[in-house]
Amino acid sequence: MRRAAEVWPLRPTVRYARTLAEALRAETIGGVIMLLATVAALVWANVSYDSxxxxxxxxxxxxxxxxxMELYKWAQNGLLTVFFFVAGLEVKEEFVHGELANLRKAALPIIAAISGMVVPAIVYLAVSWGEENAAKGWAIPTATDIAFALAVLAVTASAMPAALRAFLLTCAVVDDLGAITIIAIFYTDHLDVVMLLVGAALLAAYGLLQRRRVRSLWILLPLAVLAWYFVEVSGVHATVAGVALGLLTRVTADGDEESSPAELADHYVRPFSAGFAVPVFAFLSAGVRLDGNSLSMIFSDRVVLGVMAGxxxxxxxxxxxxxxxxxxxxxxxxxEELRWRDMAAVSLLGGIGFTVSLLIGDLAFGADQSRATAVTTGILAASLVASVLAAVLLHVRVRRRRNGLDDV
Structure with a gap:
């Protein structure tokens, strides 16, 4: 006998609802700070690009x-490691206590997230087909910037059902896991196996200490830094260490604990990640000259067009x-609280690539400065277009709901 399909979203536990609310607040505020950092970078770059x-x-x-390393590389390999550590915590939390605890019940956001990575890559390859080295950038449009997306949702449609925010966050968790897998597999140019094995051993030791209920930061933090270092010098992108550390952090509290190590880490690290690490990365990555030459490349370079279309x-x-x-x-x-037009609006928010898209863009085309700059401009333009389209549709949906016309 065929089992009935699960209604999504699921009814969250009190613990998960609390964690979700805290994550949404931090990421929304972080999105606003990141927007300000991006604007500051663009202004500075166009006033005095040399400085x-x-x-x-x-x-x-x-x-x-x-x-x-150069400062922007420190932002990529250092500060974004903190961002991906938080992403790893989110993934672990979702799989143990959240929407992904039962994969069959979470089919909606999982399939949406996977499809939301595959289809943009196909669109990119179709548009950029034939351009030199175009295949390097296939993963650029696969990412969604959850901070920006949540900020747009909060500013334009705070009255929309909380289920939309949960859907967006759950999709982003799966998206982040896919992005870090892509970076580890497809964007590793050279590999020092010995250094990687040492890094893996340190990560295993961190996981073992978590299982043994070791709580001392004086032990765990140096071990995490050493694991980051050896992964970094191995040639694998250091952000992989960040997400691995997050996945290895214990998310279930013991009887004598008010909060699990993952909850504590999320509580203290997420504000730093959303309010400092990611905005600094944005500031050091988004500064491009918006002159006639760079803007013309948006419409003449099919790699950039592929990124935007994706x-x-x-x-x-x-x-x-x-x-x-x-x-x-x-x-x-x-x-019953969701409509397909609501889902269409939040799906447009998925087109806000930004953070991880900028990272993958640099990994793909960093050696070609002119194309890397054009790709960055394309990512910014596409994220802006997706934001505006989503904001307009969300505003329409909020107005129709208030007027009692939300049955369409």
Whole structure:
């Protein structure tokens, strides 16, 4: 006998609802700060590009440890590791206590997220086909920036059902897991196996200490930093260490604990990640000159067009199409508080790539400065277009709901 499809969203536990609310607040505020940092970078770069470029390419760090990196590289490999640590905590929380604890019941956001990564990549490859080295950038439009997306949702449609925010956050968790997997597999140029094995051993030791209920930061923090270092010098992108540490952190509290280590880490680290780490990365990555030459490349370089089409069109088709498909196949059902036009609006928010898209763009085309700059401009433009389209549709949906016309 065929089992009935689960209604999504599921009824959250009190613990998960509390964690979700805290995450939404921090990411929404972080999105606003990141927007300000992006605007500041664009203004500085267009007033005095030489001084902006001199800042972001300033080299700091001990060369003997192979950590003499430019500031923007420190932002990518250091600060974004904190961002992906929080992402790892989110993934672990979702799989143990959240919407992903039962994969069959979470079919809607899982299928939407996976489709929301596959379809943009296909759109990108179709548009950029034939351009030199275009294949390197296939993963750029697969990412969604949850902070920006939640900020747009909060500012334009705070009255919309909380289920929409839960759907967006759950999709983003799956999206982040896919992004870090892509970075680890497809964007590792060289590999020092010995260093990687040492890093893996340190990560295993961290996980073992978590299982043994070791709580001392004086032990766990140095171990985490060492694991980051060895993964970094191995050639695998250091953000992989961040998400691995998050996944290895214990999310279940013992009887004598008010909060689990993951809850405590999320409580203290997420504000730093959302309010400082990601905005600084945005500031050091988003400063591009918006002159006639750079803007013309948006419409003449099919790689950039592919990135924009992948984010604005591919993400919408992927997320919305995946959601519709999961319901059409009987794998899930929308709750009574959601409408398909609501899902369409939130699917447009998936086109806000930004943070991870900028990272992958630099990994793909960093050696070609002119194309890397054009791709960055394309990501910013696509994220802006997706934000405006989503904001307009969300505003319409809020107005129709208030007027009692939300049955369509």
């Amino acid at each position: 902006y470029e001199a800042l972001r390419t300033t080299t700091v760090g001990p060369s003997g440890l192979h950590l003499d 984010l604005v069109i591919g993400k919408f088709l992927g997320v919305f199409g995946g959601s519709w498909l999961s319901v059409r196949l009987g794998m899930a059902r929308l709750s």
